[in-house]
Amino acid sequence: MSASRRRNHQIAVLVLEGAKPLDVGIPAQVFSHRPSMPYEVRVCGAAPGLVTGGDGLSYHVAQGLDALERADTVFVPGYRAPATTAPPGVVVDALRAAHARGARLAAISTGAFALAATGLLDGKRATTHWHYTAALRGQYPRVQVDGNVLFVDEGDVLTSAGAASGIDLCLHLVRRDHGVGLSNDVARRLVAAPYRSGGQAQYVPRSVPEPLGDLFAETREWALTHLAEPLTLDDLARNARVSARTFSRRFVADTGYTPMQWVLRARVDLARELLERTGLGVEQIAHKVGLGTAANLRLHFQRILGTSPTEYRHTFAP
Structure with missing residues (x-):
């Protein structure tokens, strides 16, 4: 095996009985190996051979649980009837062994039940599809x-809600591993939203009129193109054509953040990309993203990311 191949992060997608096809395909597609992606994906099962999936599909996997022994990250896609179908003991043992060896474990949707069966979620926050949160609890x-978030990152054990939030979780891991620049490239390739916070609500129980949701999406897009300018709650509400009070209340319900918290994180995210992809100084970047001064940028970088702009650039810039 060449040195460049050894450096690639190894992803194992563990297909269990009743696996949902979209949940299986998401990590396989997101982390698909190509020159820009330092990952390699292996799809495996409890044993090599045919695995009966959900929705009338089956999977032929070439590898068994030995694939977990070489994995840096193990994904467990969602599967049917999780509340009544316990994962086999050999699967639970293999997941525990992979985690003990240092692999991180990630579940999409009802795959959280398999991770919970290992005991590795005990005392930790986790989520799953909103339809199954009561059963998991x-x-x-x-x-x-927590049934009201898209995904939860507990460091070495991560869980996500329904299928689409699996994309958010995968992009989050790319961002965590290699920075926001590569994550945004992957999002463009997938034609997916580049950033949805894990704290965003997965299901809003009250009825929100569809046109209002469209207006808010347009306002978020508008804000992303005006981050260098002063932006206030009144500016955002005016763009959305609603009162500031209504905008603020419904924005929180839709995203999990207040409008100005969202703007701040969008500015920090843009600063991350500029740090990775340009040679601009911290003061110049602070001005371009609307944070004014280098001191202000450093303050928010430390609060949100736990690091400084200089250290971030050192870690993620080519």
Whole structure:
């Protein structure tokens, strides 16, 4: 094996009985190996051979649980009837062994049930598809189930909600591994939203009129093109053609952030990309993203990312 091949991050996608096809395909597609992507994906099962999936599909996997022994990250896609179908003991043992060896474990949708069965979610926050949160909470009471987020990052164990949030989780891991620039490239390739915070609500129980949702999406897009300018709550509400009070209340319900928290994070995210992809100084970047001064940029970088702009550039710039 060549040195360049050894440097690639190894992804194992563990297909269990009843696996949902979209959940299986998401990590396989996001982390698909190409010159710009330092990952390699292997799809495996409890044993090599045919695995019966959900929705009338089956999977022929070439590898068994030995693939987990070489994986840096193990994805467990969602599967049917998780509340009544426990993962086999050999699967639970293999997941525990992979985690003990240092691999991080990530679940999409009901794959969280398999991770919960290992005990590795005990005492930690986790999520799953909103339809199954009560079942996960009831079956694994030691898990702190949060049914109102897209994904939860507990460091070496991550969980996500329904299928589309699996894309958000994968992009989050690319961003964590290699920075926002590569993550944005992947999002463009997938024609996906480049950034949806894990704290964003996965399901809003009250009815929000569809035109209002469209207006808010347009306002977020507008804000992203005006980050260098002073932006206030009144500016955003005026663009959305609603009152500031209505805009603020419904924006929080839709995104999990207040409007100005969202703007701040968007500015920090743009600063991250400029640090990675340009030679601009910190003061220049602070001005371009609307944070004014280098001191202000450093302050928010430390609060949100736990690092400085200089250290971030050192880590992620080519």
